[in-house]
Amino acid sequence: MFFRVKTPLAIAIATSIFSTTAMAKSEILQTNKGTISDIGDWMQIVIPASAMAGSLAIGDTEGAWQLVQVLGTSATITHSLKFVYAKARPDGPKRNSFPSGHTSAAFAGAAYLHHRYGDAWAIPAYGAAAFVGFSRVYANRHFMDDVMAGGAISVLTSLYFTDPYKQSDLMLAPSMTKDGFALNADYVYGRGKKKRAGYSNVRDTKEYNNSYSLFIGSSFTNKNVLDDGYHPSFDLYDFERENVLNTYAASQFTFDMGDNQYMNLSFTPYESRTITNHNQDVDFSGHHYQAGQETVTAYSVWNSTADYMFELLPDSNWKADIGLGVSLSWVTMRMDYTEGNNLSEESHFSFAPAMATEFGYQFNDNLSANMGYRYSASSSVSSQDLWSSIDYKFSNRWSASIVAGRFDQQVESKHFNNDLSLYYTGFNVKYAF
Known part of the structure; x- marks a missing residue:
């Protein structure tokens, strides 16, 4: 009797333990x-x-x-x-x-x-x-x-x-009552003549000097080498999910500063996950990862930039803009076994001065081509961004571009080093206001 009770109990306990382990996740x-x-x-x-x-x-x-x-x-x-x-x-x-x-x-x-x-x-x-x-x-x-x-x-x-709401002198609004529905009428003389500045209005002819643009595209990693300053480096490009298509997105505001000057503010968050079985041991941030163990990594670099630009050829079909700015960069790297219990993490925040240039040519009122280069550097980080675009202006409000470029960034600190290089391509939509 004792054996019959103990065996199922032992099996149940073992099953519970192994099920919990199997379900464990980083x-x-x-x-x-x-x-x-x-x-x-x-x-x-x-x-x-x-x-x-x-x-x-x-x-x-x-x-x-x-x-x-x-x-x-x-x-x-x-x-x-x-x-x-x-x-x-x-x-x-x-x-x-x-x-x-x-x-x-x-x-x-x-x-x-x-x-x-x-x-x-x-x-x-x-x-x-x-x-x-x-x-x-x-x-x-x-x-x-x-x-x-x-x-x-x-x-x-x-x-x-969406167009701004233009109220009329007479307004009708439905409402619910205990017996059903009612229609409420409200009349205010002259209310319909009040105007409010619009947003969309794609047919207007006014010129707008401020803009917001959204870039959406794909990135292709050339290399993404990391180390903790003490152990041999490793390249995330060799990991399972890093050498497949990844997204690349950026937001940018441009504000007219007058006298042929403007300011660009941008934010580009790049992130990736990798899951792989290493073919060799890896050491990072005081943790050891054995070869053959399935490992997950989470890498991110968030870059914010601000550039004050000067137009050198404001009255020409040719474009030649130069400027100075700053870059803020936050790089993080986390690594763990997929089942957990071996999490390591390193991050680095940096601030660096920058210079930017952009050249282009306006073929007609709608079509233009541009090329830009931006470089920033400090004692712990350096980055460069080179891009080209074909731009088409649909109206005074809306324009779109096809963009291709390359981004490189090197981080060197006591506990974290990173050498990232990637290509990106996609489309950009701009709204002027």
Whole structure:
């Protein structure tokens, strides 16, 4: 009797232990579920739904139709790009990470509220949408460029479809009563003559000197060599998921400063995950990784730049701009066994002065070609970015470009060294304001 009881009990305990071990997963690959993630899941629905309900409540059926167009178009673009890039999510192999659908939906509603009803809605609407984006990164469901691209796609889509709300003297709004529905009428003489500055208005002829642009494309790693300053280096290019197609996205604001001068502000978050079985031992940040053990790495470099540019040939078809600026770079590297329990991490933040040049030629009112080069360096980091583009201007508001370039960055510090080189290509959409 004792043997019969003990054997099943031992088997159950052993099964439980081995099942737990099998299910164990590195912190790098874990999905962080909880209140923040749950709120983000709900807010992606609540924001556009509230925008729709608000428009219908005040009888703005034209605005409601514009919101439908914004949601439909941004969702189509977002999910088409998911299919094209098939980027693996940070918490697993599912290949639909880029761009973030949650963030796209949230910003579609927020941007519509802003562009339709004015600046008073901007802070609360964008704040709620930004929380959705934060929740996706926090939950380890998306990379930063997924979230940035998803939000920017919806904002640009709203700028195209949404017109400012023009109130009429007579306004009709439906409402619910205990007996059914009622139609409320409100008349204010002269209300319809009030005008508010617009956003989309793709047909206007005004010249705009400020702009926002979103670049979306692919990157191809040439090398990504790392070491901790004490042990032999290793190249992430040789790892399983690093030598496949990866995304590359960037946001840039350009502000006119007058007197043929302007300022560029940009943000480029590049991230990758690799999973591989090493064919040799690897040491990094005080941790040892044995050959043959499945290992996961999480690499990221977030670059922010600010450049003050001068136009040398403002009245010519030729373009020759030069400028000075600064670069902020944050590089992180994490490594662990896929089953966990051997996590290492190193990071490096740097600040460096920079110089930038851009040359080009304007063939006609719509078509131009440009080439640019940017170099920054300090005692611990140096980087260079070389790119070329073919640009087409559709209107005074909208233009698009095909871009190809190469980015290199070297980091040298006491505990972390990194030599990154990659090529990128894609398209750029610009909105002038």
